[in-house]
Amino acid sequence: MNDEKIFELIHAEIERQRDGLELIPSENYVSQQVLLAMGSEFTNKYSEGYPNFDELDDESVISTKILPNYRYYGGQINTDRVERLAIWRAMKLFNADHANVQPHSGAQANNAVYNAWLEPGDTVLGMDLGHGGHLTHGSPVTQSAQIYNFVRYHIDPKDGRFDYDEIEKIALKEKPKILLVGYSAYARIPDFARFAEIGKKIPGCLLMADMAHVAGLIAGGVHPNPFDFGFHVVTTTTHKTLRGPRGGLILSRGIVGSPLKKPEKTLENIPILIDRSVFPGTQGGPLMHVIAAKAVAFHEALQPDFKKYAARIVANTAELAEQLKKRGFKLVFGGTENHLILTDVMSSFGVHGGIVEKVLDDIGLTLNKNAIPNDPEPPFRPSGIRLGTPAITTRGLMEKDMEKIAEWMKLAIDNRDNPTMIKKLRAEVQQFARQFPLPSDK
Numbered sequence: 001m002n003d004e005k006i007f008e009l010i011h012a013e014i015e016r017q018r019d020g021l022e023l024i025p026s027e028n029y030v031s032q033q034v035l036l037a038m039g040s041e042f043t044n045k046y047s048e049g050y051p052n053f054d055e056l057d058d059e060s061v062i063s064t065k066i067l068p069n070y071r072y073y074g075g076q077i078n079t080d081r082v083e084r085l086a087i088w089r090a091m092k093l094f095n096a097d098h099a100n101v102q103p104h105s106g107a108q109a110n111n112a113v114y115n116a117w118l119e120p121g122d123t124v125l126g127m128d129l130g131h132g133g134h135l136t137h138g139s140p141v142t143q144s145a146q147i148y149n150f151v152r153y154h155i156d157p158k159d160g161r162f163d164y165d166e167i168e169k170i171a172l173k174e175k176p177k178i179l180l181v182g183y184s185a186y187a188r189i190p191d192f193a194r195f196a197e198i199g200k201k202i203p204g205c206l207l208m209a210d211m212a213h214v215a216g217l218i219a220g221g222v223h224p225n226p227f228d229f230g231f232h233v234v235t236t237t238t239h240k241t242l243r244g245p246r247g248g249l250i251l252s253r254g255i256v257g258s259p260l261k262k263p264e265k266t267l268e269n270i271p272i273l274i275d276r277s278v279f280p281g282t283q284g285g286p287l288m289h290v291i292a293a294k295a296v297a298f299h300e301a302l303q304p305d306f307k308k309y310a311a312r313i314v315a316n317t318a319e320l321a322e323q324l325k326k327r328g329f330k331l332v333f334g335g336t337e338n339h340l341i342l343t344d345v346m347s348s349f350g351v352h353g354g355i356v357e358k359v360l361d362d363i364g365l366t367l368n369k370n371a372i373p374n375d376p377e378p379p380f381r382p383s384g385i386r387l388g389t390p391a392i393t394t395r396g397l398m399e400k401d402m403e404k405i406a407e408w409m410k411l412a413i414d415n416r417d418n419p420t421m422i423k424k425l426r427a428e429v430q431q432f433a434r435q436f437p438l439p440s441d442k
């Protein structure tokens, strides 16, 4: 019997996506091939363990050669090759010695790294959540915060950049086992060299970057790669700017080898420690259909067109920021160098972020309310909104289209108590959005 209810809702969601413009900076629209791989029969397969990591030197060899594996079930001749292709492509894309493509999400990837390197009670130095850090970087509501000791650094209010002097001071005092750079609401390019310099002063300190938001920009060559500055581990999601299926990925530098025997905890052994920490440490069977879709997304990101896509995201965001500024939006950090914009709508227009999120949703522009650094408003009623262009850039919008979006945003805020005007704006956004089909419609 057909499940009409669910398929009606899937159809309604496709319509919602077609009719609106997605401005949440952590979302994107995947290609038809990514969707097909994700919906494939690989979902039927159990593949606990790992493929063989030998002979990862050429795509054609990987896709044909069958090697003995480190799996717990039979029937892996196709899954092994899919996972090896995903690993090889991820390594190539980010210039890593090893890739673990099995984490089910970005949160799982981060937890696996903590579990691989830390003992309970060890210290991690990461970005304050209220200043743009992520939940998985030690929010008190997470499990990892119960196990490890998280200490935090902040944004320097003078220039809206990381306060590197503060980071160095805390690092020398707290001697963290992990120095973590990563964020969900920071619009500047971090000084990875400075982070590495600080981390190297602490013996046994693992340099970890969580590039979940900017992975696509790094893959596209418009953002520095932490590995070029001596970082040991880079975690990411695969579904944000990287434009793949929902999932996580851990990249590392070090010696790659059999995950069967537990090695000593040294920086060289990080790849094996991580593999053992993902499975069996923190996860069971990998999602092979998602790994197939990750491999497709990595393949797409390795194409020359992806460089253009990444450059266009940055250009679109810069132009959108300019157009917003012209209309009185105050930008937190003073501007943007990546794919996202944080604006303080409370001090700009006297409305809190939640109200703006709601009225923009009503006209078909999706974004989220967000706290700003040192927000005077409470967390459930933050001063800011966060938006970005990765998804609309995938839809095909160009710099010339950014003025329209900024104007709609301003008009919607000004007319938030005028239902006739909101309805009119809704119709305009819908008509405009319909000119840009979803990649899966093509």
Ligand SMILES: *Cc1c(COP(=O)(O)O)cnc(C)c1O
Residues within 6 Å of the ligand: 026, 104, 105, 106, 107, 108, 110, 134, 136, 182, 183, 184, 210, 211, 212, 213, 237, 247, 248
């Ligand atoms: C989105 C994000 C994550 C978590 O990803 P999930 O797949 O939602 O678990 C982790 N770190 C950062 C910096 C993120 O932005």
